[in-house]
Amino acid sequence: MEQLFWLPPHADLSGAIRAARVGTDPQIRLQAARNLSAFRRDFVQTGMLDRLIPQAVEAPEGLRACRLAILASHTVEHLLPAIRVACLARGLLAEIWCAPYGQYRQALLAPDGDLARFAPDFILLALDRWDTPLDVGLGATSEMAEAATARRVEELRGLWRRGRALGATVIQQSLIRPDTRLFGSYDRQVPGSPTAIAARLDSALCDTAKAEGVPVLDMEVCAALTGGAQALGDPARWHQAKQLVTPAAAPTYGDVLARIMAAACGLSRKCLVLDLDNTVWGGVVGDDGPEGLRLGQGSPEGESYTAFQHYIAQLGQRGIVLAVCSKNDTDMAERGFAHADMVLKRGDIAAFVANWDDKATNIRMIAQTLGLGLDALVFVDDNPAERAIVRRELPMVAVPEMPDDCALYPQVLAASGCFEAVSFTPDDLQRNRSYAANNARAAAMQGATDLDGYLRELDMRLLASRIDDASLARAVQLLNKTNQFNLTTRRYGEAEFRLVLATPGVQGWAFRLIDRFGDNGLVSVVLTRAEADEQRNLIENWVMSCRVLGRGVENAIFAVLALDACERGVGAMRGEYRPTPRNAMVSTLYGRLGFDGPDPAGTDGAVSWRYDMRRGVPPSPFIKVEMT
Structure with a gap:
């Protein structure tokens, strides 16, 4: 699987990076690095981009400086360029400090050590399942496995609290589960098997982290985005250099970490702006009419668009504001929402703009209507030309590279990480409805006499x-x-x-x-x-x-x-x-x-x-x- 597949490809990214090195002004080089970080890149290109980032430079407007400390039980040095570049792409200018290999306890417990002097904003606790293994024996009961798991989780809870006492947000890396089975499919039913122990520990770790307000870097997400566990980690590299994550997978790992850090800093996107024709439904409503749209049961394409609408509706339910930006007549575009198989309803849309103006202008109007900055918006459109225009005119807007197959739309939008969260509150459930209610308030104000x-x-x-x-x-x-x-x-x-x-x-x-x-x-x-x-x-x-x-x-x-x-x-x-x-x-x-x-x-x-x-x-x- 190609790394960072949701980003647009660059015609000659390596050449563009080399050309950007010519400049000597640190701020110009930093801006060039940030611009180029918005494109798809491999491990080598990521390293080239990292060398373009100047050292000890002030964060300009639009970038937030942060300090990340990595405390790991495996080798992470080869991941640092990918983390810095991914942070830059997500709006963060990161300075990184690593504790000596395997010495995460010493770093956290030393009262006036190097970690405390670094004064991190974030601490990544990157551990693996071989660190303090829970070898309870194959004959262990569920109670024995539960007790061993609880002891390990309690130790981690204490380390999290030490990190928080430094004023840092602690991020806990989840475990990569074993890829070898002793009992085959029966492994999970044997409490003492390595597979069952790792699953139990990972589940308890995530539950406790939620209770403690500790974000989790989910390694299953990293594996899924790199093509599976074998693409994320190579046993040979583990035995040779204790690399849990391969260099080839570093760009994805760095991005997953960076999106969590950005979310913790309030930099996640808030609004999804949708094209309609061949994006939300199949067909062109102005040509085919609402009754001719391809939606729902009866065709693979129609079912794919329905599945995408289900995913969009769930984003709206979790607090993402939904908007429409379509080249259409307004009445005709709204008639499309009356289709019997529409999952999305017109009332779900907080800002609805359908006309024949260019989409960059309309997206600016949507941002103004909602009172949001352009950097809060994600624009989804099936048309590559429209995507390219919006990227050029509005570089602050995130524009995922959508595939030709509409069945993959939910996966690509989810993979982009634009809507990463580190919390979920009751207010989030009401947010999209609240923005829609603002339109009613605005209408009431227009009708008021004073x-x-x-x-x-x-x-x-x-x-x-x-x-x-x-x-x-x-x-x-x-x-x-x-x-x-x-x-x-x-x-x-x-x-x-x-x-x-x-x-x-x-x-x-x-x-x-x-x-x-x-x-x-x-x-x-x-x-x-x-x-x-x-x-x-x-x-x-x-x-x-x-x-x-x-x-x-x-x-x-x-x-x-x-x-x-x-x-x-x-x-x-x-x-x-x-x-x-x-x-x-x-x-x-x-x-x-x-x-x-x-x-x-x-x-x-x-x-x-x-x-x-x-x-x-x-x-x-x-x-x-x-x-x-």
């Missing part, structure tokens, strides 16, 4: 609560994904955020908004920190979803913060604003809320505003606030 009347008719309720285990994952999502309404753009891994919340004097607030159109979910997160002997509160971080802008939510949130400060006898509040190219919309937020300032900017460009609590709690006329 803004105040519109806001009153929304019947808004703001639910304010302290961040707890139930809301933590969604809070981290919002902190990492929000760019525009983000006062300081401080980012956190889940482990780091837990440490911050546990700091004395820090309060974490979560805010949900409900109106007559439905529940908008958790829409804002605020962190405050006590200063000056607890007589002043610093608003250390404040983010809010752009879906609720223009409704006075920020005023209601500040009213909650101010009331809490007054009740605790706090004399003043201070707010910081750190400018970035994408958060100019909140540059005057504190001034609009009645703060005095700003003070002169510091060396990093940050400015500070101050609110004297003797002025009282500001009113919030259109939103009812409830403490939960």
Whole structure:
């Protein structure tokens, strides 16, 4: 199987890399490396690309710097170029440190060792089944196998917590199960067989990792994307050099790891933009009519499109926003959704654009309608010419290389990893419906005679609560994904955020908004920190979803913060604003809320505003606030 088959091929990738080496400006070389990382590549080309990435260079706008520590019980040095290049393709500029071979326990347990000095954002614990093997004997009972598994998992849990204490997000690599069987198909039914022990340990490891908030690098995913376990790992290379992953499979392994890291940083895509004709259904609705579309039972092609729609619908259910971008008459395109075998319904689509304009222009319109950045979008189209145009005009949009056979559409879209997740929250289940409800809100606003009347008719309720285990994952999502309404753009891994919340004097607030159109979910997160002997509160971080802008939510949130400060006898509040190219919309937020300032900017460009609590709690006329 060709590596990274979901990426478009390049006519001469090696030549393009060599040509990019001519430049001496580090930032230009970095941008060239990032551009070329978007193409299909093998192990050799990946190494060439890695050498193009300059060392010790500042991360420019659009890239996020991160530090990855790898603690492994097998050889990983040959994988590092693939990891760096894959991280670059996923929006991360990675610096990597490796612990000495097999010394993962020593690295984690040393209080002031090299790992602690490296101060990683991520720790990959890459272990294999030969490390601390659970040899319980073929005659072991299920209880004996369970006890041995529990002891190993408990040791790993302790190591995860040591890694989290460093403020890092720990990623646990799953186990590659044995490919030799002692009993054949009966192996899994013998509790002490190597196959059964490895399966039990891997399952317990994944369950415990979920409970601990530890993402898992699933080696079964790596194997599937490289053509099977034999393509991922070669026994000869294991015995020669303890390479668990072959060099040929390194690009895929690096990408699977990078997509997990990107997801933890909030860089996964949020919206799937779909072409219709010969993408969602077979045929051209304008020529064949809705009744002539190939869908459902009766033909392999029709069943393939139905299967793809099932996969799309499940993406919508898990929180991916669905949109349509089709060259069609709007009425005719919408009539296609009335086909008896359509799985997707018109109501599932949060933004529907069907006209004869170019698709790059329409995709910009979709992003604007949904309040999303172009880097949140994935575009799927069966037409290679349309895909090429969108890649050229909108390089921020992910465009998987779809195959000629529509039966493979779900596999390719899934393989692309664009929608990788490290958590799944109740709010995710409501997200696509929430974006669709925003269209109803927009329609209501167009019909309103004045803004105040519109806001009153929304019947808004703001639910304010302290961040707890139930809301933590969604809070981290919002902190990492929000760019525009983000006062300081401080980012956190889940482990780091837990440490911050546990700091004395820090309060974490979560805010949900409900109106007559439905529940908008958790829409804002605020962190405050006590200063000056607890007589002043610093608003250390404040983010809010752009879906609720223009409704006075920020005023209601500040009213909650101010009331809490007054009740605790706090004399003043201070707010910081750190400018970035994408958060100019909140540059005057504190001034609009009645703060005095700003003070002169510091060396990093940050400015500070101050609110004297003797002025009282500001009113919030259109939103009812409830403490939960």
